[in-house]
Amino acid sequence: MVPESIRRAGVPEATVGRLPLYLRALTTLHDQGITSIASEELASRSGVRSTQLRKDLSHLGSYGVRGVGYDVELLAAQIAQELGLTQEWPVVIVGMGNLGRALAAYGGFSGRGFRIVALVDDDPEVVGTLVEGLRVMTLADLAAKGPTVAIGVITTPAPAAQTVAQNLVRMGVRSILNFAPGHLNVPDGVDVRGVDLATELQILAFHEQRRLLAVSTHDPLQEGTDSEAMG
Amino acid sequence: MVPESIRRAGVPEATVGRLPLYLRALTTLHDQGITSIASEELASRSGVRSTQLRKDLSHLGSYGVRGVGYDVELLAAQIAQELGLTQEWPVVIVGMGNLGRALAAYGGFSGRGFRIVALVDDDPEVVGTLVEGLRVMTLADLAAKGPTVAIGVITTPAPAAQTVAQNLVRMGVRSILNFAPGHLNVPDGVDVRGVDLATELQILAFHEQRRLLAVSTHDPLQEGTDSEAMG
DNA sequence: ATGACTTTGTGAACGCTTGCACAAAGTCGC
């Protein structure tokens, strides 16, 4: 086996992106009372190939038993540790509009390694009100007397996002999830992930158009983005 | 130049994922009255390297002018055409909860190639009510007497998502944007894109933990996910 | 204990993506 110090540094980015997928599937299995699972079955439930699953898991170490499979609980714990979910990360949501309120109301944070500890807006009508049991504050309040936060979620209109990001970075936040469209300029060492609805829809539109074009020209061009059959 | 028939089939998937980025930047530039832009500047505003931008654009053809740059309006039109945004794609949102309502209220659909033509829920309390000027219907209603839809957006709880997806596929939808956590099993030829909040946060947590670990062990391990300096 | 069987873990091959280096093709001042 590879030494711990080396393998820690060497988890490929693509693998990191799939670990949450596996963890989710394992959690579901655990809830169903299943204690052991083979890579083939776990891969199928995660939407990846079994070879890829095994290669991914091999980067965290050898937690499987040949001839049997993986212990659901043990593997889940290992992935959770690798992702840093043994502690609860404090999260702030900035922008209490439609989307921000939906996220605040969403129950999927707690119990999964995250806790919303602050809600922020700059509208005087909104600041001071209670949303989901938390009092909405301004960014200045958060910096001055708010709780420490590790992750910032931005759900303001696009023009405000860059300024909000700078303020978050100034108060020590180095992980940002941005729902506003557009690219954020941040210093080195700050991690920004963007979720953009328009981008996702436009990628779907591209493939949709290509499919229609292929059919209309009787071009036997196969798409095949997912080989699983429907039940 | 490469013949049209060949280049059409050959736009790499990674490029498709970035075209919406460029289109957004170009739209902003157009709104600011800027008519021409060099790859260096456009790349910077899109958060990619200029060589990558040029390579991406080269897959759609030669629309730049050497020594000058790209005509903003022309390039935007070309990208829009490539993405299939010259027509308006009819969209249905299934699941009128917090998230579904936020999406329905979101103005970023129309004018960008998409139009919400139907809203669906299965709660008798919700079906029949008006949301954003549209009357909420059931999936059965949509199949029987609703408008044709090309893209389905799923914002139901996770356990319902698979069934909803099957129903959408049965009525001809081949592009699905899924906000519910979990993998959807769909037949070949159906395109599913998943947006999962928990996944995004967990990826951020992984990097956050790695940064903290690196600092605490005085390991000069650089992160450097974005080289742009903040203004 | 043994042999048949199952499943993992991984080296190697392959394909896709990115980044480099540079020629080609234009503009602009004079």
Next chain:
DNA sequence: GCGACTTTGTGCAAGCGTTCACAAAGTCAT
């Protein structure tokens, strides 16, 4: 017109990610 300068478009090489093929390592029935 012409030379200096700017910027695009692209062949090529390096790096990354996925898939294949298979040995290694276990289980299980007998």
